[in-house]
Amino acid sequence: MSILPNAQNFRVDNMHIYPSQHVQNTQDNRMDGWKMLLKNVASNALHDSRARFDAPKCDEGTRVEVTKELMDWIQDCDAPQRLLCMTGAAGAGKSALQQTIAGKCSDSNTLGAAFFFSAGDPTRNNLSYIVPTIACQLGLRNPALRDTISKAIEEDPLIFERQIRVQMDTLVVAPFKHVCASGELDRSTFPHCILIDGLDECSGEDNQAELMSTVKHCLLDNDLPFRVFISSRPELAIRSALDNGPEGYLYQLAYHIKLSDMYDATSDIRRYLWTRVRGIGNRSRDRRAQFPLWPTEEDIEKLVAAASGQFIYAATVVKYVSERRGSPVDRLRAVIDWTPEGGQQTRPLELLDILYRNILSTAKDLYEGVDTNRGRDFLLLVRAHQMNSDGRIGMVQSSTRDYDEIISLEEEGHQVLFSDLQSLVYVRQDPAYSKNDLYEQELADIVESYSDKWKERYQEYGLKEKR
Structure with a gap:
């Protein structure tokens, strides 16, 4: 940038050097680490991401008991177990519960970070983005923490290529301890809940096991205030870590809720079907659907029995019946009468x-x-x-x-x-x-x-x- 690139041994009198440019460059350098972090964040994994618009959540008046238990655990910061693992069958409503809890924690300012895995999204079906995404959300909660995370990235620009345990120590554990020790962060009021949904949708058993191990060694073994809530299907890596056996290194450390075993969702599914199907009927142009006695109690009970406690069945039925291009009465009947041997072209439960x-x-x-x-x-x-x-x-x-x-x-x-x-x-x-x-x-x-x-x-x- 010099206009005298080869000049030497000269003096310029009465020259004033203004520090504003230097200050600006310093600020830009300090933000380089944060910019690098943002490039490695999976924004689709956030609980309120635009990509997850209209994500499933619990209807009002449903899953009240389990929701209360989850929120009680999150709010009880003195409870010894700082990890809660909720396992359940495919379609048991785990993600809906996580979404509901995320909303409640966000409203009460206790949500530190959330990550929703999804097998169909390349930014959230592996471990590449989870630690940066968690670190980014935590950094946004406190300016000093954000600056410390940025500095850590500037000192190690290759951090995003390292093992996730190293990433967690470098981008979460060490910065958090530093700002707490400096008095720039009050750990008693900092949003402490970290939600991880759908671990089973992270590809590969080894990756699932690596994340569970990282949570244990980085977040549980250190003196941190975070309470971590993980939900997943009971896949092998998750079962092994939680079982009361030689490999169950989380058995004593985790509060384990087996959703399908501990909570009977039958009454909630019945309430959900009545509310949703009646709502569809009221909005329909088909006069049969507007009839007060539609759907019949027999219809609803058949659907409840077929659901066998799995919310995904009820949600799939509602989605199919709500299709505007057909009569809800006819589409509900198609669901109830459908059999695999019937040879029907329609696939209501696709x-x-x-x-x-x-x-x-x-x-x-x-x-x-x-x-x-x-x-x-x-x-x-x-x-x-x-x-x-x-x-x-x-x-x-x-x-x-x-x-x-x-x-x-x-x-x-x-x-x-x-x-x-x-x-x-x-x-x-x-x-x-x-x-x-x-x-x-x-x-x-x-x-x-x-x-x-x-x-x-x-x-x-x-x-x-x-x-």
């Missing part, structure tokens, strides 16, 4: 089909990709166990342990077979054995579907796969 198909396909690929699989067909084995659990094979239902041997699976082979279907099916002890039986430690598990709808979806998928 969104549910996609969800179940993706879970089943992933489980199939993982099972058949193991070298010890010996070429066995995953779908046929699942179907065989399902038929045995229904008592449709032979005169007497075999124990699952015995049935493994009948179909030439290794001992406890059904455990491996259903390992990646935990979000669709659950296991219970075989009633054929008493607790005093010699084989008490080998009690077989019987696979039970959450609903007949799951069986129908599976059967249809299996038939298509065979074709």
Whole structure:
């Protein structure tokens, strides 16, 4: 920039140098780290992101009990467990609960950061953006924290390429401790809730396990005020960390809510269906839908039974019935009368089909990709166990342990077979054995579907796969 690039040994008298440009450059340099951070943030993952417009949340008057329990835990900063993990079946309403909690925490100024994973979004189906996104939200809550995070990035511009545990220590833990020690941040009033939804939608078991481990070693093992709420399907990496076993390093540290087991959503689903379907009828031009006795109580109860406690079924029905290009009366009847063998062209539960198909396909690929699989067909084995659990094979239902041997699976082979279907099916002890039986430690598990709808979806998928 010099106009005398080769000049030397000269003096200029009466020259005034104004510091404003220097100050401006200093400010720009101080913001470089923050600008780099913003380039590595997944804005779609925020709870109020424009990309997540009209995200599912709990209707007023529904999920009241579980919502209260979650908020009580978040607000009780003296409770010893600073990690809450909520697991539940596919479609149990985990994301709706997270969205509802995010809104409540935002209103009460306790929301520090939120990250909503999504398998279909490349910015939020992996670990690349989660720590920068959390750090950015926390930095926006306090100017001193923001400046400290920026400085950390300037000192290590490659931080975004490092392991997420290093990122968490560098961008969250160390800056937070620094500003607390300097007195520039009051930890007692700082928004302390960190929400992570849909960990199962982060691709790869290793990535899911890495994030759980990072939360433990960085956020729980340090003296930080954060309370972390993670929701997920009960996939292997999550189950292993939370189980009371050798690998369960979070068993004592986490408050674990098993949503599908601990809270019966039947009454909430019934209320949701009545409210939503009646609302659709009132807005419809079809006079049949405006009739006070539509829908009938019988119709609603059939839908409630078919939902089997899974909100996603009810939400899928409502979405289909609300389509403006058709009569809600006819579309509701199509849902109630639909069967996989009916040959209908309409697919009222297509969104549910996609969800179940993706879970089943992933489980199939993982099972058949193991070298010890010996070429066995995953779908046929699942179907065989399902038929045995229904008592449709032979005169007497075999124990699952015995049935493994009948179909030439290794001992406890059904455990491996259903390992990646935990979000669709659950296991219970075989009633054929008493607790005093010699084989008490080998009690077989019987696979039970959450609903007949799951069986129908599976059967249809299996038939298509065979074709």
